[in-house]
Amino acid sequence: MDRINFKKQFLLVFTKLLAGLLFTSVYSQSKLGHNELISKLKDIPREYTYVHTNNSLFLTGEYIYYGIYCLNDQTKLLTELSKVAYVELVDRQGKSIFKHKVKLNAGTGNGDFFIPTSTPSGSYKLLCYTQWMQNGALKDIFQVDIHIVNPYQADQNGVNTISNNDSIVSPVDIPLQTISKDPSTRSLLIPLNKYVFYQRERVVLDLSTFHGTMAGGYYSISVRKKNELPTPNNDKIDRYLDSLTPDEYSFSDNIENTLFIPELRGELFQGKVLPKNQNDPIKNLKIGISIPGDHPYFTISKTDEKGHFYYNIANYYSGDQVVFEILDDDNNKYSFGMIQKPFRDLDQLHFSDLKIDLSMKDAILKRSISNQIENSYFKFKPDSTVLPRSKQIFSESLRKTYILDDFTRFKTIRETVFEYVKDVVIRRINKNKSVIRVKGYNFGTNSLALPLVLIDGVIIQNHNALLDYESANIKSIEVLRDQFIIGPQIYQGAVLVKSKKGLELTNYSSLGIPNFIEFFKSLETKKYYKQSYLESNMARKLPDYRYQILWQPVKKFTANDLNLDFYTSDVSGIYEIILQGITSTGKPISAIQSFMVN
Known part of the structure; x- marks a missing residue:
């Protein structure tokens, strides 16, 4: 590599590292001083x-x-x-x-x-x-x-x-x-x-x-x-x-509310949690972010002290609606919104x-x-639309797929799992609550962590609702047995459910899923x-x-x-x-x- 190209490559790497650091400084209450922050922002190329x-x-x-x-x-x-x-x-x-x-x-x-x-x-x-x-x-x-x-x-x-x-x-x-x-x-x-x-x-x-x-x-x-x-x-x-x-770019004193951060890793979205009771906490809440569709997207973010959260999407997704859910808490206590700074x-x-x-x-x-x-x-x-190669949430090679039409159908998912899906067990917690668990590779439930359960890319926290869902509406169930981490959350395996009717016709409200929010998605190629x-x-x-x-x-x-x-x-x-x-x-x-x- 010649000296000029090396210099340009070095500058590119340095710029990305600097921009990533500044994003953290602005949105996570870093101790970086205002004047120092402005100086470093000006180091990022226009x-x-x-x-x-x-x-x-x-x-x-x-x-x-x-x-x-x-x-x-x-x-x-x-x-x-x-x-x-x-x-x-x-x-x-x-x-x-x-x-x-x-x-x-x-x-x-x-x-x-x-x-x-x-x-x-x-x-x-x-x-x-x-x-x-x-x-x-x-x-x-x-x-x-x-x-x-x-x-x-x-x-x-x-x-x-x-x-x-x-x-x-x-x-x-x-x-x-x-x-x-x-x-x-x-x-x-x-x-x-x-x-x-x-x-x-x-x-x-x-x-x-x-x-x-x-x-x-x-x-x-x-x-x-x-x-x-x-x-x-x-x-x-x-x-x-x-x-x-x-x-030169100009940056105001109210930088947190006026700064436009470069979208380094893909589409940058900002959301906010709105408590219905002002006494309910909004800081450090784990937010499940689902974009359902044929090519779904799922990630987990965490709120700051103002109840704001951020997420980047670098891969292809097909949906134009997003579902926000607070993990391990009552979603009925909160509502959500998208943050869009005006032009x-x-x-x-x-x-x-x-x-x-x-x-x-x-x-x-x-x-x-x-x-x-x-x-x-x-x-x-x-x-024609050119669909890029979609990076799956999980590796295809790790999945075991059950096509329900290949089996005699039972009325509910609970009966189907019990009879056919051998990598999954249902644990009864009490009279009114059951949870899904995925077996580890030693065929034991060797972790107390629950699996990630998705239907058409939307996270399901109420396992009971899914287990009682009619299997006639379901096309397939895929199971992953690895333990993995998404954001701040640990999961023992995953259960990926795909409906027959697709996103528009499936009754998600019966599964305890909140309302969908439309968002500004990118053009397809x-x-x-x-x-x-x-x-x-x-x-x-x-x-x-x-x-x-x-x-x-x-x-x-x-x-x-x-x-x-x-x-x-x-x-x-x-x-x-x-x-x-x-x-x-x-x-x-x-x-x-x-x-x-x-």
Whole structure:
């Protein structure tokens, strides 16, 4: 490893250790003094983001596709600090049209938003930031203008209509040869073997001709029909990063309530315990945190003196609701809430004007009709969700699974366990209470600790309720016999129950489980549909009115993998290829090209 890379790796490790220490200092009443804490916070590198969008002017019924690049201000490389970024579209009044939480992998992430017909025409701002960046100035948070035209609404107050005498020259009026060969442009020019293609013809991008310029890095690529409407002129990544001069982050005296901690290990959540009787304790309570679903999540946290608790989620989970339970205590004495610090005041945002004249009517109508046709055939061209490899709560190899359909079913779980599940015993404590115990590897209950019992990922503390539950509702029972520790809690084994009907239809209240709380979950990764005419007879029969003929989300390219292909659509006109990204050495890259489809 060369000296420069070693220095960057050392700085990264040091930063993570420092940030972890400061999290403990802020939220666990450490003796670290205020001034010393502020000094150490300023040692953590600042971050900044850039978002590559597929366009800057949209019609309702279209998708905003975006790729995120988050960089470390010290190393100038893609960050390894924050693991989550936030993307938000807001209107002039500061109202959020959408807000996404996007997981970052090596400082990059992707997402999309389908613009519904309820969205008014007007000018909007797309913002992107990490939680750590919210300690900085509003000007240093990434923001670009987005214009939206809604041809389906009569109310067009968000549009500045101009007369034909003041008509705006459309960007598509620029001659093709000027775009493809203009040496004054700051962006690199993507080479093509030709610049005129037929409809439904294959186009191959061979980026290897850039040689060392792009050898290795993270890039996103958009190919779409060039706008026939005036669009906001947003900076490409190289120009944006060159002009960025972020201020120092500021930290107030009330740091515990105002500090935005970097999300180092994944999504950081904060909750609070609310006692119904003010005399009941709220400190040092053990909180079971369950996110049920096909890919569940479970952990245990502990409250501080204010009744607040914190937890990180680094792995994939499928649910969008969380269940909080106080362990070894009466849950009826408490309620729970999520802590969400408000975003800064957006009054200082400046919006560009959306201007349209009557000469653009036909272009809007034609594009709108194409969108309607494409959306009506979406089921034949669907995107798909990419499920990452989910890290199970426990190792698969340690489980013994009982599929209840493989056995004669008894009425209740109690009878089923007694007859079939030989690794589990039921101990009667008194007339009205029984508990589940898991045998150790010497087939004895060699620990007084109880097992962790979950149904669809939700912890069950009332074993009686589960034992009396109808087995007809249960698909499987899995048993683990190891002793293990989760947070401050020791368990002798685990019993993992999976219901037949799934989360939405199972009656959890009969099992003593508190109400579910909805929370702000991260986006799932998508694989976008890619049109091909090589083999599919069905594709050849369908209309193809795509204006966006390729969106390649942020992807790591290597020196041997700098090419891709796509197919043109049935829509004639000038198309524009825009590539943006960051090389492995931290250099921002922007490349463009245009071609004609006849």
